[in-house]
Amino acid sequence: MDLASLPDFTLPLLAAILAGGMIGFEREWRGRAAGFRTHILVCLASALLMEMAVSQGAWRFDVLEGARIVSDPTRMAHGVLTGIGFLCAGVIFRAGFSIHGLTTAASLWITAAIGLLFGAGLFGLAVTGAALTVVVLLILRLVSLRLPQKSVVDAEVVWRRDATEAEAAVEAALADIDGERRSDRFELIDGGGGVRRTFRLKVAGDAPLKTLAARLRTIEGLTGYRLDPRND
Template identity: 75%
Template structure:
């Protein structure tokens, strides 16, 4: 019990750091948000606190001997275990891989928790500030950079209308001649055909133009245009 006051500051710092990073993910609507990041950071700090205070565990060294602890072994185990949690927020949809940024934020949040648990407050605080800056500031910079919009497109049309496929192909070719096709599927009990494409468009205006053109194609029963955004 007498060690608890010394544990309070590292654990509080871990909660604040995890909350700051998790708030950005929560604000962007990611699966792993505010509470998840706090728990990851707090758990890492708790385990590291346990590792660096091994001398106070319920055993006593023999006379003339001393205990030499190796907290880095705990850090290795924590970061390895966090890898399984990170894998849970990464998923593939069509051509896209989603959740990589959230997985990376969980991994670095765990590392920050380990730093606070080891009493490295300055390094942990620096890591928290840099992580928040990367997630927020660089995201704003990224939005300002001129670049093509990568879109996953799923288009469904009636199977008994062979002319529709040609018109859909023409619409997609006008939007991006270097498009890539992925899946072919029969849907609606074999009544419909669904195809998936990867496109690069010149911004949101081109995306709206493509959506409007697909709406005018008779025979198209459903479409989804999903811009990649991690």
């Protein structure tokens, strides 16, 4: 491989940057940890590695007389997709009942796959994959927001241990919002001076959360609460 070969690699790499940027822009717009630059780098790195794999015959090594080089780019693809799993794991975290970051992890994984396709010269499949990914992340999200649905909310409530009436009051407040709520953790905190419980609620819109927050503030002995709507 020499400088004369560079024009052959320009289009796949530029296409990988564009595809990664399109996907990363949606994640950046929503304030996710892995955004614009991360997706571009993932797609570009995948394309570069695949270009390297398909150009194995141009590597600088001495071939034994009578030997035959057989390139297997699929091994590089397997390695890239395995390695990208560690990066995806870094954007997934658990908060209460909910697992956050799965969509961003999936977008990183498919971005790597698209980069591999560009690197292998499969432009039609890569462009189609990039377009469908943007549709799933952006267009289908807009559609889902218009559908009647309930959002999942992680609720964390803390009260003093000696406030014996607080737990019943909290349970009653949550029951009025969601009669089928689920309880997650029971914790004794602050050296035994406080109690913390977490719940998973399903609510329709922000109005019930505002009502719940106002009611929780009136409970005697309550020292803190957090209402965290799930939004991947």
